[in-house]
Protein backbone atom coordinates (compact mmCIF):
# COMPACT_ATOMS: atom_id res chain seq x y z
CA UNK A 1 0.00 0.00 0.00
CA UNK A 2 1.01 3.59 -0.64
CA UNK A 3 2.61 5.06 2.48
CA UNK A 4 2.49 8.75 1.55
CA UNK A 5 1.29 10.97 4.36
CA UNK A 6 -1.94 12.97 4.23
CA UNK A 7 -0.82 16.56 4.04
CA UNK A 8 -2.55 18.35 1.20
CA UNK A 9 -6.22 17.70 0.92
CA UNK A 10 -8.82 18.31 -1.76
CA UNK A 11 -12.52 18.25 -0.81
CA UNK A 12 -15.06 17.74 -3.60
CA UNK A 13 -18.64 18.80 -2.87
CA UNK A 14 -17.25 21.32 -0.40
CA UNK A 15 -20.31 23.55 -0.59
CA UNK A 16 -22.69 20.71 0.32
CA UNK A 17 -24.18 19.91 3.73
CA UNK A 18 -21.30 17.77 5.00
CA UNK A 19 -18.54 19.15 2.76
CA UNK A 20 -18.93 22.73 3.99
CA UNK A 21 -18.42 21.87 7.67
CA UNK A 22 -15.86 19.17 6.96
CA UNK A 23 -13.72 21.64 5.00
CA UNK A 24 -13.64 24.11 7.89
CA UNK A 25 -12.67 21.42 10.39
CA UNK A 26 -9.96 20.05 8.09
CA UNK A 27 -8.59 23.59 7.69
CA UNK A 28 -8.50 24.01 11.47
CA UNK A 29 -6.64 20.72 11.75
CA UNK A 30 -4.25 20.74 8.81
CA UNK A 31 -3.89 24.48 8.08
CA UNK A 32 -6.06 26.59 5.77
CA UNK A 33 -3.75 26.48 2.75
CA UNK A 34 -3.47 22.70 2.90
CA UNK A 35 -7.19 22.12 2.37
CA UNK A 36 -8.54 23.00 -1.06
CA UNK A 37 -12.32 23.30 -1.29
CA UNK A 38 -13.98 22.58 -4.62
CA UNK A 39 -17.56 22.61 -5.76
CA UNK A 40 -20.00 23.63 -8.44
CA UNK A 41 -21.71 26.41 -6.50
CA UNK A 42 -20.53 29.58 -4.82
CA UNK A 43 -19.57 28.83 -1.19
CA UNK A 44 -22.61 29.56 0.99
CA UNK A 45 -20.76 31.13 3.90
CA UNK A 46 -18.11 33.82 4.21
CA UNK A 47 -16.24 31.43 6.51
CA UNK A 48 -15.86 28.85 3.76
CA UNK A 49 -15.17 31.42 1.04
CA UNK A 50 -12.50 33.33 2.91
CA UNK A 51 -10.77 30.67 4.95
CA UNK A 52 -8.71 28.98 2.21
CA UNK A 53 -8.44 28.12 -1.48
CA UNK A 54 -11.63 27.42 -3.43
CA UNK A 55 -12.08 26.26 -7.05
CA UNK A 56 -15.09 25.56 -9.20
CA UNK A 57 -14.63 22.04 -10.50
CA UNK A 58 -16.86 19.44 -12.05
CA UNK A 59 -15.97 15.94 -10.82
CA UNK A 60 -16.85 14.63 -14.26
CA UNK A 61 -14.22 16.81 -15.92
CA UNK A 62 -10.89 15.07 -15.46
CA UNK A 63 -8.83 18.11 -16.45
CA UNK A 64 -10.52 20.36 -13.92
CA UNK A 65 -9.56 17.94 -11.10
CA UNK A 66 -6.04 17.34 -12.41
CA UNK A 67 -5.29 21.05 -12.65
CA UNK A 68 -6.06 21.59 -8.95
CA UNK A 69 -4.29 18.37 -7.92
CA UNK A 70 -1.10 19.47 -9.69
CA UNK A 71 -1.25 23.08 -8.55
CA UNK A 72 -1.64 22.14 -4.87
CA UNK A 73 0.29 18.86 -4.89
CA UNK A 74 -2.77 17.06 -3.49
CA UNK A 75 -2.21 13.70 -1.77
CA UNK A 76 -5.65 13.09 -0.21
CA UNK A 77 -9.20 13.50 -1.54
CA UNK A 78 -12.39 13.65 0.50
CA UNK A 79 -14.89 12.96 -2.26
CA UNK A 80 -18.11 14.44 -0.90
CA UNK A 81 -19.81 15.41 -4.18
CA UNK A 82 -22.95 13.32 -4.68
CA UNK A 83 -26.58 13.35 -5.78
CA UNK A 84 -28.81 12.18 -2.89
CA UNK A 85 -31.68 9.71 -2.86
CA UNK A 86 -34.69 11.88 -3.76
CA UNK A 87 -33.04 13.82 -6.58
CA UNK A 88 -31.54 10.49 -7.67
CA UNK A 89 -35.03 9.01 -8.10
CA UNK A 90 -36.17 12.09 -10.01
CA UNK A 91 -33.14 11.88 -12.29
CA UNK A 92 -31.46 8.44 -12.11
CA UNK A 93 -29.24 9.21 -15.11
CA UNK A 94 -27.80 12.26 -13.38
CA UNK A 95 -27.29 10.25 -10.16
CA UNK A 96 -25.32 7.61 -12.06
CA UNK A 97 -23.30 10.22 -13.93
CA UNK A 98 -22.29 12.22 -10.84
CA UNK A 99 -22.04 9.39 -8.30
CA UNK A 100 -20.44 6.70 -10.49
CA UNK A 101 -18.69 8.42 -13.38
CA UNK A 102 -17.54 11.16 -10.99
CA UNK A 103 -16.22 8.66 -8.45
CA UNK A 104 -14.42 6.69 -11.17
CA UNK A 105 -12.80 9.92 -12.36
CA UNK A 106 -11.66 10.80 -8.83
CA UNK A 107 -10.28 7.30 -8.19
CA UNK A 108 -8.41 7.28 -11.49
CA UNK A 109 -6.81 10.65 -10.77
CA UNK A 110 -5.91 9.44 -7.25
CA UNK A 111 -4.33 6.30 -8.73
CA UNK A 112 -2.40 8.21 -11.39
CA UNK A 113 -1.05 10.68 -8.85
CA UNK A 114 -0.22 7.97 -6.34
CA UNK A 115 -2.30 9.55 -3.59
CA UNK A 116 -2.13 8.61 0.06
CA UNK A 117 -5.87 8.29 0.63
CA UNK A 118 -9.35 8.76 -0.82
CA UNK A 119 -12.43 9.08 1.37
CA UNK A 120 -15.43 7.67 -0.46
CA UNK A 121 -18.66 8.17 1.53
CA UNK A 122 -21.42 5.61 1.36
CA UNK A 123 -24.86 5.68 2.98
CA UNK A 124 -27.55 3.62 4.68
CA UNK A 125 -29.10 3.78 1.20
CA UNK A 126 -26.76 0.90 0.29
CA UNK A 127 -29.26 -1.37 2.08
CA UNK A 128 -32.67 -2.41 0.80
CA UNK A 129 -35.96 -3.94 1.85
CA UNK A 130 -34.50 -7.45 2.14
CA UNK A 131 -31.84 -6.32 4.63
CA UNK A 132 -32.57 -6.90 8.35
CA UNK A 133 -33.79 -3.46 9.49
CA UNK A 134 -33.08 -3.63 13.21
CA UNK A 135 -29.43 -3.26 14.19
CA UNK A 136 -28.53 -3.83 10.56
CA UNK A 137 -25.23 -5.76 10.45
CA UNK A 138 -22.19 -4.33 8.71
CA UNK A 139 -21.90 -7.27 6.35
CA UNK A 140 -25.34 -8.16 5.06
CA UNK A 141 -27.66 -8.08 2.04
CA UNK A 142 -27.03 -5.06 -0.21
CA UNK A 143 -29.95 -4.84 -2.62
CA UNK A 144 -31.08 -1.22 -2.69
CA UNK A 145 -34.09 -0.10 -4.72
CA UNK A 146 -32.98 3.47 -5.41
CA UNK A 147 -30.44 4.60 -8.01
CA UNK A 148 -28.65 6.47 -5.21
CA UNK A 149 -28.37 3.18 -3.29
CA UNK A 150 -27.16 1.34 -6.38
CA UNK A 151 -24.38 3.91 -6.82
CA UNK A 152 -23.47 3.65 -3.14
CA UNK A 153 -23.08 -0.15 -3.25
CA UNK A 154 -21.12 0.09 -6.50
CA UNK A 155 -19.01 2.89 -4.99
CA UNK A 156 -18.14 0.75 -1.95
CA UNK A 157 -17.12 -2.11 -4.24
CA UNK A 158 -15.14 0.16 -6.53
CA UNK A 159 -13.23 1.71 -3.62
CA UNK A 160 -12.45 -1.75 -2.23
CA UNK A 161 -11.33 -2.80 -5.71
CA UNK A 162 -8.88 0.10 -6.03
CA UNK A 163 -7.53 -0.76 -2.60
CA UNK A 164 -6.89 -4.41 -3.48
CA UNK A 165 -5.83 -3.91 -7.08
CA UNK A 166 -3.74 -0.74 -6.81
CA UNK A 167 -3.03 -0.32 -3.10
CA UNK A 168 -4.95 2.98 -3.15
CA UNK A 169 -6.07 3.50 0.44
CA UNK A 170 -9.82 4.13 -0.02
CA UNK A 171 -12.05 4.38 3.04
CA UNK A 172 -15.73 5.06 3.52
CA UNK A 173 -18.60 5.32 5.98
CA UNK A 174 -22.25 4.53 5.47
CA UNK A 175 -23.70 7.84 6.62
CA UNK A 176 -27.09 7.75 8.31
CA UNK A 177 -29.31 10.86 8.00
CA UNK A 178 -27.12 13.83 8.96
CA UNK A 179 -28.62 16.70 10.95
CA UNK A 180 -26.99 20.12 10.97
CA UNK A 181 -27.68 23.85 11.29
CA UNK A 182 -25.18 25.38 8.84
CA UNK A 183 -25.79 24.19 5.27
CA UNK A 184 -29.14 22.62 4.35
CA UNK A 185 -29.08 19.15 2.83
CA UNK A 186 -30.41 18.95 -0.71
CA UNK A 187 -32.67 16.25 -2.07
CA UNK A 188 -32.39 13.48 0.52
CA UNK A 189 -35.03 11.29 2.15
CA UNK A 190 -33.81 12.19 5.64
CA UNK A 191 -34.11 15.96 4.99
CA UNK A 192 -37.28 16.10 7.13
CA UNK A 193 -35.14 15.60 10.24
CA UNK A 194 -33.35 18.88 9.47
CA UNK A 195 -36.30 20.89 8.12
CA UNK A 196 -38.38 20.12 11.22
CA UNK A 197 -35.98 22.13 13.42
CA UNK A 198 -35.97 25.16 11.09
CA UNK A 199 -39.78 25.18 10.87
CA UNK A 200 -40.20 24.61 14.62
CA UNK A 201 -38.12 27.71 15.27
CA UNK A 202 -39.66 29.84 12.51
CA UNK A 203 -43.35 28.94 12.78
CA UNK A 204 -43.85 26.33 15.48
CA UNK A 205 -45.30 23.82 13.03
CA UNK A 206 -44.12 21.33 10.44
CA UNK A 207 -45.76 19.05 7.87
CA UNK A 208 -43.57 15.94 7.78
CA UNK A 209 -43.33 13.92 4.57
CA UNK A 210 -42.94 10.54 6.29
CA UNK A 211 -45.24 8.76 8.76
CA UNK A 212 -44.99 9.42 12.49
CA UNK A 213 -43.67 5.90 13.16
CA UNK A 214 -40.90 6.10 10.53
CA UNK A 215 -37.69 5.22 12.34
CA UNK A 216 -34.28 5.81 10.76
CA UNK A 217 -30.68 6.02 11.97
CA UNK A 218 -29.46 9.62 12.28
CA UNK A 219 -26.35 11.50 13.36
CA UNK A 220 -25.54 15.05 14.45
CA UNK A 221 -23.02 16.91 12.30
CA UNK A 222 -20.20 17.15 14.90
CA UNK A 223 -20.24 13.35 15.15
CA UNK A 224 -20.36 13.04 11.36
CA UNK A 225 -17.28 15.24 10.95
CA UNK A 226 -15.47 13.39 13.72
CA UNK A 227 -16.33 9.98 12.24
CA UNK A 228 -15.14 11.02 8.79
CA UNK A 229 -11.80 12.39 9.98
CA UNK A 230 -11.24 9.60 12.53
CA UNK A 231 -11.69 6.99 9.82
CA UNK A 232 -9.41 8.90 7.44
CA UNK A 233 -6.72 9.00 10.13
CA UNK A 234 -7.16 5.44 11.41
CA UNK A 235 -4.12 3.21 11.37
CA UNK A 236 -4.24 1.23 8.10
CA UNK A 237 -3.11 -2.02 9.73
CA UNK A 238 -6.17 -2.10 12.00
CA UNK A 239 -8.77 -1.91 9.22
CA UNK A 240 -10.45 -5.09 8.05
CA UNK A 241 -13.19 -3.19 6.23
CA UNK A 242 -12.47 -0.25 3.94
CA UNK A 243 -15.31 1.53 2.13
CA UNK A 244 -18.32 0.14 3.96
CA UNK A 245 -18.38 0.99 7.67
CA UNK A 246 -21.74 1.27 9.43
CA UNK A 247 -21.63 4.20 11.85
CA UNK A 248 -24.49 4.50 14.33
CA UNK A 249 -25.27 7.39 16.66
CA UNK A 250 -29.01 7.52 17.33
CA UNK A 251 -32.20 6.12 15.96
CA UNK A 252 -35.63 7.71 16.38
CA UNK A 253 -39.06 7.91 14.79
CA UNK A 254 -40.39 11.14 13.28
CA UNK A 255 -42.86 11.25 16.19
CA UNK A 256 -40.07 10.95 18.77
CA UNK A 257 -38.16 13.72 17.01
CA UNK A 258 -41.22 16.02 17.18
CA UNK A 259 -41.68 15.12 20.88
CA UNK A 260 -38.05 16.04 21.64
CA UNK A 261 -38.62 19.48 20.05
CA UNK A 262 -41.91 19.92 21.95
CA UNK A 263 -39.99 19.67 25.25
CA UNK A 264 -38.37 23.01 24.32
CA UNK A 265 -41.17 24.56 22.21
CA UNK A 266 -44.39 23.34 23.87
CA UNK A 267 -46.64 24.88 21.19
CA UNK A 268 -44.90 23.02 18.34
CA UNK A 269 -47.22 20.88 16.20
CA UNK A 270 -46.22 18.31 13.61
CA UNK A 271 -48.56 16.78 11.04
CA UNK A 272 -47.70 13.79 8.86
CA UNK A 273 -48.33 13.74 5.13
CA UNK A 274 -46.33 10.83 3.71
CA UNK A 275 -45.45 11.08 0.02
CA UNK A 276 -43.27 9.07 -2.41
CA UNK A 277 -40.30 9.44 -0.04
CA UNK A 278 -42.01 7.13 2.47
CA UNK A 279 -41.22 4.13 0.30
CA UNK A 280 -37.53 5.01 0.25
CA UNK A 281 -37.48 5.46 4.04
CA UNK A 282 -39.25 2.11 4.50
CA UNK A 283 -36.51 0.34 2.53
CA UNK A 284 -33.71 1.59 4.81
CA UNK A 285 -32.51 0.33 8.22
CA UNK A 286 -34.12 1.55 11.45
CA UNK A 287 -30.86 1.20 13.40
CA UNK A 288 -27.30 0.06 12.74
CA UNK A 289 -24.84 -2.37 14.25
CA UNK A 290 -21.57 -0.45 14.06
CA UNK A 291 -19.37 -2.92 15.95
CA UNK A 292 -16.84 -3.02 13.09
CA UNK A 293 -16.28 0.77 13.25
CA UNK A 294 -16.02 0.66 17.04
CA UNK A 295 -13.52 -2.20 17.01
CA UNK A 296 -11.42 -1.27 13.99
CA UNK A 297 -10.99 2.49 14.54
CA UNK A 298 -12.59 3.31 17.88
CA UNK A 299 -15.82 4.96 16.70
CA UNK A 300 -17.95 6.40 19.51
CA UNK A 301 -20.64 9.06 18.99
CA UNK A 302 -21.08 11.94 21.44
CA UNK A 303 -24.63 13.13 20.70
CA UNK A 304 -27.99 11.50 21.39
CA UNK A 305 -31.39 12.91 20.39
CA UNK A 306 -31.81 15.09 23.50
CA UNK A 307 -28.33 16.65 23.26
CA UNK A 308 -28.75 17.27 19.53
CA UNK A 309 -32.19 18.87 19.89
CA UNK A 310 -30.95 21.20 22.63
CA UNK A 311 -28.03 22.32 20.48
CA UNK A 312 -30.00 22.66 17.22
CA UNK A 313 -32.73 24.77 18.87
CA UNK A 314 -30.15 26.87 20.67
CA UNK A 315 -28.26 27.77 17.50
CA UNK A 316 -31.29 28.17 15.22
CA UNK A 317 -33.25 30.07 17.90
CA UNK A 318 -30.40 32.56 18.28
CA UNK A 319 -30.09 32.98 14.52
CA UNK A 320 -33.85 33.50 14.18
CA UNK A 321 -33.88 36.19 16.89
CA UNK A 322 -31.04 37.96 15.09
CA UNK A 323 -33.04 37.89 11.84
CA UNK A 324 -30.77 35.39 10.07
CA UNK A 325 -33.20 32.52 9.44
Ligand code: AKB
Pocket residue numbers: 084085086122123124125148175176177178185187188189190191
Ligand atom coordinates in the same frame (compact mmCIF):
# COMPACT_ATOMS: atom_id res chain seq x y z
C1 AKB B 1 -30.51 10.78 1.83
O1 AKB B 1 -31.53 10.85 2.54
O2 AKB B 1 -30.53 10.57 0.62
C2 AKB B 1 -29.17 10.92 2.52
C3 AKB B 1 -28.60 9.62 2.95
C4 AKB B 1 -29.20 8.90 4.09
O3 AKB B 1 -27.67 9.16 2.39
N1 AKB B 1 -29.31 11.80 3.63
